[in-house]
Each structure stands twice: as C-alpha cells, then as structure tokens.
Amino acid sequence: MDVQTSQAPETVEAAPPPKAEILEICAEYGNDRHRMMDILHTVQNRYRWIAPETMEAIAEATDLSRIQVEGVASFYSFFSLKPKGRVTIRLCDDIIDRFHGLDAVVAEFERALGIKMGQTSRDGAFSLEFTPCIGMSDQAPAAMINDVVITKLTREKARDVANALRAGETPEKIAVPGFSPSSAHERANRMVNSNIRHAGEVLLGPVPQNAGLTKAVSITPTQIITTMEESGLRGCGGAGFVTGRKWRFAAGGEAERRFVICNADEGEPGTFKDRVLLTERPHLLIEGMTVAARAVGAREGIIYLRGEYEYLRPLLEEVLDERRAAGLLGTEIMGVRNFHFDIRIQLGAGAYVCGEEGALISSCEGLPGEPKTRPPFPVQRGYLGYPTVVNNVETFCHAARILDKGAKWFFDMGKEGSHGTKLFSVSGDCLNPGIYELPYGHSIWELLSIVGGEDAAAVQVGGPSGTMIGRDSFSRKLTFDDLATGGAIIIFNGSRNILEIVEYYMSFFVHESCGYCTPCRVGNVFLQKAIAKFRKGLANPEDIEYLRDLSSTIIETSRCGLGITSPNPVLTTLKSFPLIYSTMTKPTKDGIRDTFDIQAAIDGARKIAKRRSYIFDKDFSQ
Amino acid sequence: MPELRKARIATASLAGCFGCHMAILDIDERLIGLMGLVEFDRSPVNDIKKFTKRCDIGIIEGGCCNEENVHVLQDFRRNCDVLIALGQCAIMGGLPAMRNAVMHSENPLLECLEEAYISGRFIRNTTHQIPNDPALPLVLDKVYPLSEVVKIDYNIPGCAPTGDVIYSTLASLLAGKFRGFERELIKFD
Numbered sequence: 001m002d003v004q005t006s007q008a009p010e011t012v013e014a015a016p017p018p019k020a021e022i023l024e025i026c027a028e029y030g031n032d033r034h035r036m037m038d039i040l041h042t043v044q045n046r047y048r049w050i051a052p053e054t055m056e057a058i059a060e061a062t063d064l065s066r067i068q069v070e071g072v073a074s075f076y077s078f079f080s081l082k083p084k085g086r087v088t089i090r091l092c093d094d095i096i097d098r099f100h101g102l103d104a105v106v107a108e109f110e111r112a113l114g115i116k117m118g119q120t121s122r123d124g125a126f127s128l129e130f131t132p133c134i135g136m137s138d139q140a141p142a143a144m145i146n147d148v149v150i151t152k153l154t155r156e157k158a159r160d161v162a163n164a165l166r167a168g169e170t171p172e173k174i175a176v177p178g179f180s181p182s183s184a185h186e187r188a189n190r191m192v193n194s195n196i197r198h199a200g201e202v203l204l205g206p207v208p209q210n211a212g213l214t215k216a217v218s219i220t221p222t223q224i225i226t227t228m229e230e231s232g233l234r235g236c237g238g239a240g241f242v243t244g245r246k247w248r249f250a251a252g253g254e255a256e257r258r259f260v261i262c263n264a265d266e267g268e269p270g271t272f273k274d275r276v277l278l279t280e281r282p283h284l285l286i287e288g289m290t291v292a293a294r295a296v297g298a299r300e301g302i303i304y305l306r307g308e309y310e311y312l313r314p315l316l317e318e319v320l321d322e323r324r325a326a327g328l329l330g331t332e333i334m335g336v337r338n339f340h341f342d343i344r345i346q347l348g349a350g351a352y353v354c355g356e357e358g359a360l361i362s363s364c365e366g367l368p369g370e371p372k373t374r375p376p377f378p379v380q381r382g383y384l385g386y387p388t389v390v391n392n393v394e395t396f397c398h399a400a401r402i403l404d405k406g407a408k409w410f411f412d413m414g415k416e417g418s419h420g421t422k423l424f425s426v427s428g429d430c431l432n433p434g435i436y437e438l439p440y441g442h443s444i445w446e447l448l449s450i451v452g453g454e455d456a457a458a459v460q461v462g463g464p465s466g467t468m469i470g471r472d473s474f475s476r477k478l479t480f481d482d483l484a485t486g487g488a489i490i491i492f493n494g495s496r497n498i499l500e501i502v503e504y505y506m507s508f509f510v511h512e513s514c515g516y517c518t519p520c521r522v523g524n525v526f527l528q529k530a531i532a533k534f535r536k537g538l539a540n541p542e543d544i545e546y547l548r549d550l551s552s553t554i555i556e557t558s559r560c561g562l563g564i565t566s567p568n569p570v571l572t573t574l575k576s577f578p579l580i581y582s583t584m585t586k587p588t589k590d591g592i593r594d595t596f597d598i599q600a601a602i603d604g605a606r607k608i609a610k611r612r613s614y615i616f617d618k619d620f621s622q
Numbered sequence: 623m624p625e626l627r628k629a630r631i632a633t634a635s636l637a638g639c640f641g642c643h644m645a646i647l648d649i650d651e652r653l654i655g656l657m658g659l660v661e662f663d664r665s666p667v668n669d670i671k672k673f674t675k676r677c678d679i680g681i682i683e684g685g686c687c688n689e690e691n692v693h694v695l696q697d698f699r700r701n702c703d704v705l706i707a708l709g710q711c712a713i714m715g716g717l718p719a720m721r722n723a724v725m726h727s728e729n730p731l732l733e734c735l736e737e738a739y740i741s742g743r744f745i746r747n748t749t750h751q752i753p754n755d756p757a758l759p760l761v762l763d764k765v766y767p768l769s770e771v772v773k774i775d776y777n778i779p780g781c782a783p784t785g786d787v788i789y790s791t792l793a794s795l796l797a798g799k800f801r802g803f804e805r806e807l808i809k810f811d
C-alpha cells in the first residue's frame with residue numbers, strides 16, 4: 001500500500017504572525033523554556049504554523065538559540081514548520097484502520113476537499129495527513145479533526161464530514177452533534193465510545209470516591225509504600241517494574257523537590273485502555289497520583305497527555321478544578337498539614353517515543369522527546385534533575401484501589417508474579433472489540449472466546465513492540481512471565497497478510513525512532529526494506545539470517561526501549577510463522593541479485609546521453 | 623603426494639581509486655611467500671583483460687557507478703568461487719557514493735553531471751558539455767555497493783585495508799582456515 005508516501009504539499013502563502021503576539025504567548029508561560037511544548041502548542045493552534053520568525057521570537061523570549069527552538073518544533077509531528085490549514089484532518093493510518101476500509105475514507109476525503117494526502121488546500125482552509133494509531137483501534141477507521149476525534153468512518157460518513165466542514169461547520173459540532181453536552185464527560189462520551197465490554201473488580205466496577213486517599217492520609221508514607229510492595233502491583237505500561245520499589249527509590253535520599261508524573265501517552269498501536277480510564281475514572285487516576293505524592297513526598301505532579309487525546313483535556317481540567325475546590329488537591333489536602341500537591345497537564349504532540357519515561361521527561365522539560373541515558377534513573381534524577389515517579393495511568397488507578405481494599409485483596413487476584421487485574425484493549429478481527437478488565441493468567445484461547453475471536457490466525461500481544469503468536473501458542477498465558485503486555489491485543493484472522501502487518505509495523509518504528517542511536521534510526525529502515533523484499537518474492541534464503549543478525553544488532557546497541565523492541569515484529573513472526581518467510585525466498589541464480597534492476601539503474605543515463613547501452617540493451621548492435 | 627595446483631586469483635578495480643590495489647603491495651616481503659601459493663588470472667596487475675580459466679578467488683575494489691562496473695562484477699561472480707569486496711567503496715559505496723546524497727531533485731543524476739561538468743564554480747570545461755562519447759559506459763542512477771548487485775562472500779574493511787588484514791585474510795582463506803577477522807586488524811579508533 002503506497003498511501004503513506006504523499007506528494008509534496010502545495011505551498012500556501014502566509015505571513016509570519018506578529019512578533020508582539022508571540023512574545024505575549026511566551027510571557028503567558030513566564031518565558032519559561034521548560035514550557036516550550038505549551039508555547040509551541042498555543043502558537044500552532046492559533047496561527048497554524050511555526051514560522052522561522054516565530055522561532056526567533058520564542059528563542060529571544062526564553063533565552064535560547066533559534067536552533068534549540070527549532071529542534072523542539074521539528075521533532076514533534078503535530079508542530080508544523082509550514083502553514084497548515086485552519087482545519088487539519090489527521091487520518092489514523094494504523095494497520096487496523098487499513099483493514100477496516102481506510103482506503104475508501106482517504107479517497108472520499110481527497111475527492112471532497114480537492115487535495116491529496118499530505119497537502120494543504122490553496123486557500124489555507126484544509127490540511128489532510130496521516131498519523132499513526134490515535135488510540136481508537138476499537139472503532140477504526142478514525143480521524144482527528146484539529147483537537148477532536150471522529151470514529152467509525154465510512155465512505156458516506158467521510159463525505160458528510162467533509163461537506164459539513166466545507167459548509168463552515170466547526171469540528172466540535174461535527175464530532176458532538178445535536179444539543180451541546182451538559183458535561184465534559186458527556187462530551188467525551190458522545191465523541192468516542194468507551195466500549196467497556198467487561199468490568200472487573202478493581203478499576204471498572206463500582207469505585208467509591210476517595211476511599212484510597214482517605215486511607216493514605218491516615219497512615220504514614222512508609223506504610224503506603226509497604227502496602228504497595230505487599231500488593232505485588234507492577235507497572236501497567238508494559239515494562240512491569242514493581243511499583244512499590246519505584247516509589248521507595250523515589251522517596252529515599254535528600255531532595256528539595258520531588259515529582260509525580262502520570263504517563264498518559266499510550267502510543268503503542270492497538271492500545272486504548274488509558275483513553276477509557278481517563279474518560280471514565282479520571283478521579284481515581286488523580287486520587288492515585290495524590291497517594292503517590294504523599295508516599296514519596298512530592299508537591300508537584302504532571303499528567304503527560306498524548307496530543308491525540310487533546311479532546312480529553314477539558315474533562316481532565318474540570319476534574320482537577322473540582323478536586324481543588326473540594327480540598328483534594330492544592331494545599332493541606334484533606335486538612336493534613338504539610339500535605340500539598342497540585343497537578344498540571346502537559347500535552348504531547350504526536351511522538352510515540354515520548355511514552356518512554358526518559359523521553360517523556362525530556363518533553364515535559366520543553367526538549368525534543370529524546371530518551372535519557374540511564375543510570376541515573378528518573379527516581380534518582382528525573383524531571384529538572386529531581387527524583388521523579390513516572391507511572392502509567394492504570395498503575396495509579398490500581399494504587400488508589402489497593403490502599404482502599406488492602407494489599408492482600410489485590411495480591412490474591414491473578415497469578416504468582418502477576419497480581420491483580422489488567423485492562424486489555426482488544427481490537428481487530430473479533431466480534432466485540434473494546435476494553436476488558438480481567439485478572440492476569442487467562443490464556444489467549446480464553447480471551448478469544450470472551451471477545452468472540454476464536455477463528456483468529458494470529459494475535460499480536462502488546463502491540464508492535466510485543467509478541468505475535470499463531471494458533472499453536474494460543475494456550476500461552478497473559479502474565480508477566482509468559483506473554484507480558486501493556487494491554488494491547490490485536491487479533492488477525494486467516495485472511496490477513498502477516499508480512500503486510502510486519503512491514504507496516506516496521507514503517508511505524510522507522511517513523512517514530514527519535515534518531516539518536518544510529519542502529520535504530522538506520523537499522524529499522526534496513527529491516528523494513530528487507531521485509532519489502534520478502535513481500536516481492538525477491539529474498540534469498542540467507543536473508544532470513546540477515547533479518548536475525550540485523551535485529552540483534554539493533555537490540556544490543558540502542559539505548560531505549562523503542563530500539564530494543566522495534567525488531568520484535570520481525571523476530572516474533574519469524575519464530576511463530578517461519579514458513580511464511582521461507583515460502584517467499586528463492587536461492588540466487590549464480591550469485592546474481594534479483595533485486596538489482598539494471599534497466600531501471602541505467603534508464604536515467606540513457607535519457608541524458610540519448611543513446612542505448614552496448615552492454616545491457618540486448619537488441620542493440622553496433 | 624601430487625603437488626597442489628596454485629590457487630587462481632582475479633582482481634578488478636571498479637569505482638575505486640586503485641588505492642586498495644596499492645594496499646595489496648603493503649603485504650611487503652610476505653608477498654614472495656604468497657606468490658608461491660597463487661597465480662594471477664584476470665587482473666590489472668598483469669593486464670589480462672578476460673578470464674582464461676575459472677578462478678578460486680576474485681577480489682574487487684570499488685563499488686558500481688556505471689554499467690560496465692556491473693558487467694565486470696557479474697562476470698567475476700560467474701567466474702570466481704569466492705568473491706571478496708576489498709575496501710570501503712566496494713562494501714558501502716565509499717566516496718563515490720557521495721553523489722547518492724543528491725536526492726531532493728527532479729533529476730539527481732543530471733544535476734550531478736551538470737555541476738561536475740558545466741555549472742561548478744571551479745570547472746574549466748571549454749566544450750561546456752557533459753562528456754558523451756559512445757565509448758563511455760552509461761552511468762547508474764546511483765552508486766551501488768557490490769553486495770546489492772551480486773552475492774559477496776567476504777568483506778575486507780578499511781580505506782584502504784592494511785597490508786596485514788589483506789595478508790591474513792588471503793593466507794587463511796588459502797589454508798582453508800578463515801574464521802573471521804582478528805578484532806585488532808579491523809579496529810580503527
């Protein structure tokens with residue numbers, strides 16, 4: 001599928017925004033270079049681009065060099081150095097969307113708006129582009145229109161949306177039609193369905209308000225940490241680090257300031273559990289963060305919300321305000337002296353790598369989202385150099401519940417080494433895609449029968465950076481020791497092309513590599529090219545060894561989780577579906593590569609020289 | 623015991639600077655011992671232009687920048703049991719591959735040729751034309767490393783590779799004992 005290569009956008013004339021206004025925006029954020037993301041977001045939203053002159057002005061206000069500002073502005077895909085349309089439509093280009101009719105939606109938008117993907121209309125009204133998974137895999141194909149989300153697109157719906165936009169309707173009205181919603185929660189729910197298919201005991205069942213926090217203020221911080229350790233809670237973002245231990249590290253040692261950061265940047269394709277928690281359990285999340293703040297002695301917190309979930313920001317702001325008004329955030333929380341904690345929301349801007357905690361911290365600091373070298377770990381030196389706890393949304397929610405119900409209650413659920421429940425984001429070829437809260441330890445077969453996907457041919461556990469398994473491995477269990485996952489379960493039936501999926505996932509990693517480590521930046525491109533070669537039937541048997549060899553180089557020599565897991569689509573399918581690769585290979589004839597096309601290679605020179613080849617044009621004789 | 627026949631070696635320089643061939647001479651006095659084991663077939667060393675027999679080892683310097691390079695390389699692959707890429711140009715394209723960086727152009731090849739022969743600031747080309755004698759082979763769209771055109775058995779790295787690494791590779795290949803490079807020989811920092 002060639003849709004990702006878009007043509008060069010037509011240039012749209014636009015004057016740079018007035019410098020005074022830019023300086024005003026910078027002043028709003030205290031000319032603080034650490035708030036670069038917010039400054040750039042505001043500029044981008046207001047003027048639809050970040051002009052060279054704008055970068056000069058921001059650099060002047062924040063006392064940075066222009067190139068430092070440009071380094072940030074050019075890193076994130078939601079910031080644009082060229083003028084974008086007043087309405088930017090970003091179609092989610094995940095493999096699930098492709099399998100659910102993205103082609104027709106693309107064609108319809110292109111036709112209705114009169115521009116191609118990657119272009120901006122000449123009058124500066126519309127931009128059309130692709131973006132990787134926006135966390136709507138259970139209702140694909142989906143699209144972002146400025147900061148709102150539209151799901152379950154069809155050709156007809158795409159046409160209606162495009163026509164409404166052309167008629168001057170606001171994206172907000174299109175995403176939430178009818179009467180204006182009575183609350184931010186209703187607005188979010190009318191825009192995006194939460195699709196809760198199975199509510200478990202911990203998170204999605206009935207949850208009493210602030211019971212965990214009430215408990216937390218009645219015991220000492222050390223007791224909170226001990227409770228966490230006894231509960232066996234492990235991080236739910238994918239890596240599975242023991243939460244209690246993380247908090248203990250962060251609480252130890254002397255420090256002037258400490259921070260609690262919530263990682264709400266679930267960029268792993270096929271994951272959308274945090275979206276549902278943010279929509280349905282925002283109080284529980286903030287309660288959990290407040291508990292963590294008490295445990296480690298933090299006064300400041302940040303929710304790092306992925307740019308794709310900007311539509312949830314009003315909801316979260318509303319909840320934060322409510323809690324401040326109720327004395328659950330701010331100074332002397334619940335009347336406890338010396339217990340102060342408040343939270344700000346940091347919006348991301350479309351970079352998968354910012355889900356890695358080091359990169360996330362860099363981004364909060366107003367830097368390009370590049371991972372940091374470890375050690376020191378964030379619990380020793382994190383945000384602005386202070387001890388920082390970074391946990392996933394789900395982890396914080398669990399933490400609040402554990403304090404309420406006790407460590408043993410949580411520990412008794414699940415399996416040895418994997419305690420409690422887990423949210424699974426199920427998408428792809430099944431009857432009921434959506435969110436399932438289940439205790440750890442179910443087999444894939446059991447999960448498939450719950451979601452109605454028994455005819456699955458392959459299941460991608462944990463998204464592209466996880467594991468793809470075939471039917472012979474469906475008895476494996478969803479635990480940290482067997483099939484570890486951040487929650488994404490993507491189901492593919494027998495009609496799907498495994499190599500197409502692998503090639504797509506590699507293109508995803510190529511796009512999302514931050515570029516710091518060469519083996520990741522370049523190696524993933526080579527892997528993607530090699531898979532393309534397999535798909536064309538041009539691979540040699542020894543290319544299978546090349547895939548393994550290159551993968552292990554990338555894994556060994558990359559410094560963050562992205563590079564370490566990026567070859568997984570290749571490696572796990574090689575393991576689960578070896579015959580798919582071997583059927584696509586054939587040995588080279590006399591060692592001459594079939595992939596090298598001499599006719600294509602000399603065609604340009606033939607045209608320039610206006611003569612044919614003595615060597616390779618067979619019918620040519622002197 | 624019958625005397626072993628000498629191993630036949632062929633060499634060629636494609637899009638290279640001939641430096642790698644010169645580096646073969648850095649084997650120094652060990653060359654005398656080595657020559658007792660091998661004889662040269664097609665090579666610029668003895669100016670034999672065509673293969674006279676099938677060879678055991680082919681050594682190629684330089685990448686492929688024109689159609690003749692491709693032709694020669696394919697000829698080597700068909701006539702040699704073991705094919706060695708000698709030096710960085712052969713392995714990765716090297717210096718000539720700098721022209722691959724001209725890519726954001728409607729016609730990168732034409733842009734390259736024009737700058738090289740017509741528009742470059744320091745060009746003295748009284749004809750003001752891009753050379754186009756019929757005897758000149760057609761230039762490829764970009765410079766290709768050898769391994770993209772044919773299967774390569776061994777890569778000897780370096781620019782140019784040292785006499786030591788060339789000698790130890792050839793000597794151990796001839797003895798049937800090549801097991802990869804000594805780290806010290808290919809460590810450049």
